[in-house]
Amino acid sequence: MSFAFNEESIPTIKKLKLRYPKPQALALPLLWMAQYQEEYISIDAIDAIAKECELPPMEVYRVATFYTMFNLEPIGKYHLQVCKTLSCKLCGAKEISDTIQKELKIAIGETTNDKLFTLSQVECLGSCGTSPVVQINDEYHENLTPQSIIEILRRLK
């Protein structure tokens, strides 16, 4: 399966190039655009990005594998990212993680059979004052309780 940036992206990429001294700087912005377009980053997308950035594909691949938010494999429609770092841990992150695992019958790192949810455990999301927190795709859900996370999951189902 080949990859090409969709039509809306072409003018955006053109404009972006004017904002940086060198095209290599576009690696992260374009990885993001590819991920939004395809829901994950395929090897074909890496090739397309490398061309735009005037980089060897391997260099883009190196970058893509370094950053945890880039998914190189397809994942569920909703990516549940439970923060597990200290401030969240002190305020009940484990109960939230356990609740999700029980409700969806998946373990950390797994995707539900209907491909609706993928559960990940992540490091500090910067919501220490409103913990525990779960990031679902681009949204933060803060000050969670086991009841409130179940309600959120049932709404998404």
Add this chain to the structure above:
Amino acid sequence: MIREAKLVSKKFDIPNAHTLEVAKAHGAYSSIEKLFEHLPKEITKMVKESGLRGKGGGGASAGDKWELMPLGSEKPSFLAVNCDESEPGTFKDREIITKDPHLLIEGIICTCYAIESNHAYIYIRGEYKAFQDILQNAIDEAYDAGYLGKNIFGQNYHLDVTIHRGAGAYICGEKSALLESMEGKRGHPRLKPHQKESEWYFGYPTLVNNVETIASVPLIVDQGSEAYRAYGTEQSPGTLLFAMSGHVERRGVYEAQFGIKMIDYINHYGGGIKDGKELKAVIPGGASTTILTADEVMEARLDYESMRAMGSALGTGGMIVMDEDTDMVEALKNLLEFYHHESCGQCTPCREGSGWVDTIIGNVLKGKATTEDLDKTLEIANTMNGKTICVFAPALSDVIVGFITKFRGEFEEYIKRGNH
């Protein structure tokens, strides 16, 4: 008594202060008129005299850093605003960009004018997408109003601001890793030069400052360096957006002047320890600062010099408060997992060491360790300290030494239980 000090958080409680209309009605961009009455180097002088220190954790003099930027050069130069806020316990920059983004933009205008730069990048952590959208709206408003773009405020000065989104790497908060990441590479910190010089972005001189540092500049330009020095201590002037998380009644970000007692801050703003329990320990300024015992907390003052004298650091001012029931072995294990996951992998002592200590403390928790393992952990910590490119490993080393020396009894308790 705690003196009210809202310099950066002045507009945080005003509804819709993130919009240009409301922000302007409450004094946003009032520093700009004065800004253009000065020469760029005069602005840097004001900032230097104010004693403003970098608020991302390091606490270096902002003015000293600005002076490293070459003026009168044909070559472009850049400002990179560090909004990669990822230090556990730190959640202050998000307050600025969501509640008063125009203050940051105003600060960017002042800073870029002072360093003669025409382009600022804001490097924001990937997870902050919803907050990034609020900030982008504010930037768009500023462009429409003629505050950004060509000939801003009718002056012969151009300024562009571009948000650059990270993708989940703690280390990109380190200034040189941030620039590597902005160049489209892995976030690997760079070796530091043998003499003081500016940072470099694609070979162009670049200034890297934290969001809160930049947001502190408009007040200094508007009211002068003495107005800033009216708060804080002689060596740590001004205020910081201190924050509290963990076991306090009211978690959150509350601005206070430097030098106040930590326990007063916790009691006044945080409402004391949750559920009336006893305090056990506080990590004072983000996970990477040495933990303080309850006795030390009673003595601690919130400024750079006092915290340094206690053998810890003020860091980002994000305090993680732990009550009497907190299991210190579990707490350390939690942080070691963080460091193990976030080590960029460039230097061997850090890449390997962070994994080893994580495994050993995991064994302590499982009751499969000996007291020699604790000493081995301290030895590994020593091997990581000062032998790597950036300060990630030394910080991790301090974390380990702090926990194991101050709460050794708890670790030995686990070991004893495991041996029976």
